[in-house]
Amino acid sequence: MRKKSVGKSFRKINLASTDDFGPKNDKIRLWVINNGGTFSTELNDAVTHLVCSKKAWKSYPDIVRDARRQHVKVISLDWLEDSLLSSSRRPKPEKEYEWETIKRRQHEKEQAIQIKKDNAIKEAIAKFDEHCIDFEAQMQTSGYHPYTDADGFCYSIILVRTFLLENRLEKLTLKLFESDAIPHTYACYVKYTRKGASGREVLAIPGSSWEVAFDAFRKFFKTKTRKDWNDRLDGKPVPISSDGNADDPFRYEPPQGRHEPRGLVEGKTRLERANEIKPDGDDSVTMIVPTIEISDDDDVGEKSHMDPHACTPPGTSW
Numbered sequence: 001m002r003k004k005s006v007g008k009s010f011r012k013i014n015l016a017s018t019d020d021f022g023p024k025n026d027k028i029r030l031w032v033i034n035n036g037g038t039f040s041t042e043l044n045d046a047v048t049h050l051v052c053s054k055k056a057w058k059s060y061p062d063i064v065r066d067a068r069r070q071h072v073k074v075i076s077l078d079w080l081e082d083s084l085l086s087s088s089r090r091p092k093p094e095k096e097y098e099w100e101t102i103k104r105r106q107h108e109k110e111q112a113i114q115i116k117k118d119n120a121i122k123e124a125i126a127k128f129d130e131h132c133i134d135f136e137a138q139m140q141t142s143g144y145h146p147y148t149d150a151d152g153f154c155y156s157i158i159l160v161r162t163f164l165l166e167n168r169l170e171k172l173t174l175k176l177f178e179s180d181a182i183p184h185t186y187a188c189y190v191k192y193t194r195k196g197a198s199g200r201e202v203l204a205i206p207g208s209s210w211e212v213a214f215d216a217f218r219k220f221f222k223t224k225t226r227k228d229w230n231d232r233l234d235g236k237p238v239p240i241s242s243d244g245n246a247d248d249p250f251r252y253e254p255p256q257g258r259h260e261p262r263g264l265v266e267g268k269t270r271l272e273r274a275n276e277i278k279p280d281g282d283d284s285v286t287m288i289v290p291t292i293e294i295s296d297d298d299d300v301g302e303k304s305h306m307d308p309h310a311c312t313p314p315g316t317s318w
Contacts, residue, residue, distance in 0.1 A: 009090045010037030010083075015049045018056040018063060021077060028077070031084055049073045049094070051080055057099045074099050144177040144187060144206060153263035155217065159224055159250035172224060172250060176217050177206070186213035190220060224250040233262055 015032045016039075019025055028051060029039045040047050043063050050067040052074050057064060067074050079097035083090065095101055139145070147155045155176035162169055170192070177187040188204035203216035218229045226238050226249040233254055240248040254262050 007034060007089060008036035009088065010035040013037035013048055013091060014040055014046045015051060015080075016040045016043050016047045016063070016067075016072075017051045018053055018061070020053050020056055021051075024077070028080065031080060035084065035089060043067055043070070043072070045070070047072055049075055049079075051075060051077055052099060053077070057103070076102060139177050139187075139189075142206065143180045145180060147176040147178040147186065149261075149264050151264050152261035153255075155263070157221075157252060159221075159252050161248055161250045170250070174217060174220060176213060179206070184210075186210050188213045188216045188220075221252070225252050227252075 010032055013032065015028075015037060017025065017028055021028065032039045038046070043050065043066055047067070047070075050063065050072050052064055052067075054076070057074070064074060073094045075094055075097045076099065079092060079094060082097075083092045086092065149155065155174075157174050159172040159174065160169065161171075173191045173193075175189050175191075177189070179185045185207045186204065187202075187206040187208060190201050190203060192199045192201070203220055204213040208216075221227075221229050221232075225232075232252060238249050238251075240251070
């Protein structure tokens with residue numbers, strides 16, 4: 001009987017394996033031997049290639065670590081299969097099959113995907129901001145302006161919810177408006193925007209009292225963020241899923257600047273809250289005094305609109 005000839009295309013290859021390929025473990029050994037190569041059951045100085053699984057590369061056992069120290073080419077099984085399936089059955093260049101190259105390209109691909117997602121989100125934000133500017137201009141023509149409290153904080157806030165897997169951003173702008181006319185009346189609106197859709201909802205109609213408008217503002221904030229308005233600065237994040245889904249709450253990011261106003265908390269300004277925590281021996285007092293807005297048509301001495309704010313009397317220590 002004529003003996004089956006053995007190929008020689010792998011005669012310069014001495015291959016070892018991480019031996020975690022299941023039924024293919026024995027086949028790997030035969031493939032190398034039948035094509036003129038040497039198969040080593042363990043790593044030694046003669047080994048030129050280590051066929052490594054994705055799992056082994058990730059867990060990084062001793063054989064993988066030692067192979068890299070010995071400058072052995074740590075490759076995927078695809079290199080062996082593609083080489084033997086080629087018309088010449090010769091070893092293919094290893095670079096594209098080395099795990100370092102595979103992982104680097106995977107990282108670059110993930111980065112490119114993330115950049116694409118980030119750009120899409122930036123585009124959505126830009127369009128959203130355009131809509132908000134247009135809406136605010138409409139309110140100004142109706143005799144309303146965004147409300148600013150005694151802390152200098154403008155009640156125009158943004159709530160965000162991100163869906164990473166869908167490359168989608170949902171954004172809410174919640175606004176309190178105050179009339180230009182005195183006595184002031186108020187309104188509360190929310191604008192919703194996501195890619196391909198936008199809308200606006202009236203939470204408190206123009207002409208509403210302060211209590212009605214601010215109550216609508218607070219209730220909407222709590223419904224969407226699952227956090228009370230007075231607890232927004234407590235630094236305790238509400239849990240969300242890693243990839244984002246429709247059950248997640250919206251996120252609110254308060255101003256981060258050290259001296260940026262963040263709004264009243266339980267009706268108190270930053271100054272009032274700071275006065276509640278004073279060093280021993282500090283007898284300074286903060287008083288709440290009204291500011292008086294007098295229009296051109298008002299006579300001095302007539303009843304005017306009172307807007308409380310914080311003030312420390314001159315001469316008191318701070």
